[in-house]
Amino acid sequence: METEWPFRLVRCKVTFPQHPARAHDLGVFLRLAELMADLGAQDTVLLHTLTTLWMFLPTDKVIGLRDALKPLLDAGFIVGAEVAEAPLCDLSSNIFYRRPDLVQHIVLHPDMPETIPLTHDTPRICELCHVRPSRPAPERDEESGVEEFLCAVCAGFREKSSREGRFNKLGGSWEKENFPVAWVRIALDYDRLWCVLKDLFRRYVKANTDLPDDTIREHVNQLRDAALMVDFTRDYNDLLRHFADALRRDFGDASIEEIAGERPELLVVALKEAGQAFKIVDTFETEFRSVFPLCEDDSPISLSISISNAKYPFFEHWRFLDAPQQANAIRIQAVGRARLELSIPRFRALRNLGLEETKASSKLHNAAAVFARTDSHLLEQVDLLDGIKKFPNLFAATSQGFSVADLLAYHKIAGIGGVL
Structure with missing residues (x-):
């Protein structure tokens, strides 16, 4: 047969x-x-x-x-x-x-x-x-x-x-004008996708049938998911197009170079104003939610951003951008300055706190310096909490479990943009 x-x-x-x-x-x-x-x-x-x-x-x-x-x-x-x-x-x-x-x-x-x-x-x-x-x-x-x-x-x-x-912009005007640039990579991890599809199928069967858990587990193990992966990849390509179109609307063609031609999985954006790195993430999150609303908590799709001046060697960025996906879907580094890795829901929670308006950079630096001297997260937290009620947004962030390292990295990245 x-x-x-x-x-x-x-x-x-x-x-x-x-x-x-x-x-x-x-x-x-x-x-x-x-x-x-x-x-x-x-x-x-x-x-x-x-x-x-x-x-x-x-x-x-x-x-x-x-x-x-x-x-x-x-x-x-x-x-x-x-x-x-x-x-x-x-x-x-x-x-x-x-x-x-x-x-x-x-x-x-x-x-x-x-x-x-x-x-x-x-x-x-x-x-x-x-x-x-x-x-x-x-x-x-x-x-x-x-x-x-x-x-x-x-x-x-x-x-x-x-x-x-x-x-020509990357190797010409952006270098001369000395703008920082953000290398942006979107990637789909098929190993993680396999796990996500199994979990989504299990949840669907459990919500729509009265089958016992053992039977559901057997159905999940027998799932033939190649066709599902093909369909997911098609939707992933739609996400890429929507994301690239939205970036062009937000930043303008003069601020974007598409590195991979017709596939916007890799591009570079000139950051001409402070805060634009997070605007890229906001755009990704919006488009992601419209295409894959059930995958936010455990996303098989990652967004990686690596920031530096335009002359910094690309292959150093590529090591970061092409690294295997870890637990967090959002990964941002400002080379030599800061690194932030969060899930999509955690990034949204951090953005909603409005920390850009909080002038707390010196307080975060002081708390980080305490940890550097003592290697004690407890003493770091004590220093941070001293007088923290003057910074209600920062207090809300610590109450939600964000670390000093995350908050300091967020502040540093938020301030990048404009002529260096």
Whole structure:
């Protein structure tokens, strides 16, 4: 029977070896977004985001895994793949958790020469990716005069972004005007989504039937959720579009660069006024609530924001933006200054306290200094509570369990914006 035919379910994570430093190095994301869109149009692809790809392949080798991913590999990308092979009737996304013994872990690299002879034609290794031989002639930056030896792939990414007129604000006017910028990444964690879908299904069955808990648990364990993940990804793409449109309305095109082309999962915003970093989060929260109202408490979608001056190396931001999702859906860092991580409901509660209007920065700094000297949260709280009734909003925040570190980080981030 057809349901007994073996198939492969493949989920992939796409990465790249480059360490983007200059604005035009971000052409790597333009190329990645194009390739993922092309692959996403194929019948074998179930779903994709900017860096995630799920495929459904036969096992007869007519379409091999490397052949299916060839466009990505030829463009210099690295693909980590988890491959589960099973009869069609038993193949769903939960097989990665239910039957880990059937899952292979594979890392596919672009074809590379075994050795790179260092001659006058290939004088050195590419300075951007460190894996391919460079072109004979160096690339010269017209503004700084710096010369770099790049391979054809990395030079191609720069040439692509330059040819398409991308990232001119980031590498030009924003640097000259010295505005802080916020790198914004939205990501969907499919491991967390699997848990969320199970919980939502359990709650739905419990609310609408009289089945005993053991029977409900059995139904949950048998849930075939691949189709649900495809539908969720479609709604996720709607969220991305709504979020990007709302940011353009709020900030204007002159303050936004979309890094990944047609996929607004990665963009950068110039913060020309204080408080605009939190305005980005407010926009995300509003659009998220309209699309996924039942997922706020345990969101499989995260918003990460990393703030610095425009010249700060992007690859340092990317380490933060591409880190696996933790418990909190909202993650904000001001490089070298502050870091704040909260769930969506906790962030909304903090925003509703109106702390921007509370001139309590010195009090928070003093309490933090007490902790730094004593390593005692008790003494930190004693210092904070001394005279805190002069700051009713701050008192309300501590009553709701927000830490001194959270409140101080909030104050620091709220003050970022305008010319540095």
